[in-house]
Amino acid sequence: MTTKTNTKLYQLNKAMIGVVVALGLGTAMASSVTQAADNVSLEEAEAIQRKLVTLDTHLDTPAHLVRPGFDIMERHTYGHDFSQVDVPRMQEGALDGGFWVLYTPQGPLTTEGYQQSRDTALLRALAVRTMVTEHPETFALALEPDDASEIKKAGKHIVYMSMENSYPLGTDMSLLETFYKFGLRMAGPVHFKNNQLGDSSTDPEGVKWGGLSPLGETFVSEANRLGIVLDGSHAHDETVKDMIKLSKTPIILSHTGVKAIYDHPRNIDDDLLKQLAESGGVIQMNAYSDYLTALPENPERKEAYKGLMAMVKQGADHESLLEKRREIEHEHPAVKASFDVYMKHFLHALEIVGPKHVGIGADWDGGGGVDDMMDVVNLPMITQRLLEEGYTKEDLADIWSGNALRVLQQAQDYAASLKTASK
Incomplete structure (x- = not known):
């Protein structure tokens, strides 16, 4: 049975339950579904x-x-140092782990820029590996899909690595293998601006390549060869379409929302969402408030942050910067999207492509967070809401990890097939 057929059957089944309830037919069936949904506590x-x-x-x-x-x-605590993930909060929020991001900001498309960014990314990868080696009783590096369940069984937290913005690769795509050997298993070509690999969804100057660049096409094929999952978050729609078309394995959107709920360039429309699912891909739902809904302007806060940025450029120490930011947050607090708005994005994606193609990538420690869910402690709220909406434990297993791990398995299977064919 095809993915498309599975999705349609799932949506039809949910729709039929709604019809049964609306018409007052099959009272026993309808009431059992309603009863289950009404009585899901956060503890359950x-x-x-x-x-x-x-x-x-x-x-x-x-x-x-x-x-x-x-x-x-x-x-x-978020209120003190604005962090959102640590071991105690992961344990409280029942988060086993995830893809820990090697992020470097976009710089000039020059040899010097590439080299500086490369070194930053390598040091970031080293920091992740160091975290694992310094706390072997708490963390374990994951390289294959099956590692996730084994690490959980051992009572440890799962550490996959991903790269957001592959600008550090410069024009040498062989560097992707270097990062693969460090443990990299997911990579996205771009971030906020266009780069040597392709177009971003948010570059103020508009598109440069009309999708992937020629070098970006090489990036896709090299990721396929190695078994690295391609990540289309932050990429322009045309870049995402190119990635879907050229990749031999499904791609992922590691932290993205839907345009049907909020028409922002960082989100995707239903047509592209369906194209993603039909190719086997997955969207992981983002909790970055600015991409979830229109938020009110706050000129005073904006001006205050200019002062904070000036302190950064002047080389102020970290504690001084934290103190200044706490002052800004107290005097000009940020308006966040609501948890309900976040779930509207989530539920819409589920309605369009079904639970085999949706997961969670909230952008923790990268700007993510909504009212009542500002760190990983409150993640069970998502599970509670999905159960209340009628999604099953099997659906939740797919949403929480199964879909992303399936895409990783497909990437690795393809890479293994190339090695077999070359023998």
């Missing part, structure tokens, strides 16, 4: 979630690993 949802392998596909937490004074083993 958390208990169910703890039995699953739970992964978030976009943890920007490695940025904190290189920050002075940050200890991943200690409990932090």
Whole structure:
């Protein structure tokens, strides 16, 4: 049975339940579904979630690993240091782990820019590996899909690595194999601006390549050869379409929303969402408030942040910067999207492509977070809401990790097939 057929059958089954309830037919069936949905407590949802392998596909937490004074083993608070992930909060929120991101900001498309970014990315990868080696009782590096369940069984947290913005590769795509050997298993070509690999969805100057660049096409084929999952988040729609067309394996959107709920360039429309699913791909739902709904302007906050950026350029120490940011947040607090708005994006994606093609990538420590869910502690709220909407434990297993791991398995299977064919 095809993916498309599976999705349609799933949507039809859910629709039929709605018809039964609306018409008052099959009272026993309808009431049992309604009863189950009405009586899901947060504690019950958390208990169910703890039995699953739970992964978030976009943890920007490695940025904190290189920050002075940050200890991943200690409990932090968002209000104090604006971090959202650490071991105590992962345990409280029933998060087993995920894809820990090697992020470098976009710089000039020059040899010097590429080299500086490459070195930053390698140091970030080293920081992730160091976290694992310094806390072997708590973390384990994951390289293959099956590693996730084995690591969970061992009572440890799961550490896959991904690269957001492959600008550090410069024009030497052989560097992708270097990062693969470090443990990289997912990579996206672009971030906020266009680069040597393709077009971003948010470059103020518009498109440069009309999708992937010629070098970006080489990037896709090299990722396929190695068994690295391609990530289309932040990429322009035309870049995503090129990735789907050229990749020999399904791609992922590691942290993205839907345009049907909020028409923002970082989100995708239903047609592209269906194209993604029909190719076997997965969308992981983003919780970055600015991409979920239109938020009110706050000129005073904007001006205050200019002062903070000036302090950064002047080389202020980290504690001074934190103190200034806390002051700004107190005097000009940010308006966040609501949890309900986040779930509207989530539920719409599920309605369009079904639970075999949707997962979770909230952009923790990278700007993610909505009212009532500002760190990983409150992740069981997602499970609770999905159960209330009628999604099953099997659906939740797919959503929390199964879909992303299936895409990784397909990437690795293809890479293995190339090695077999070459013998």
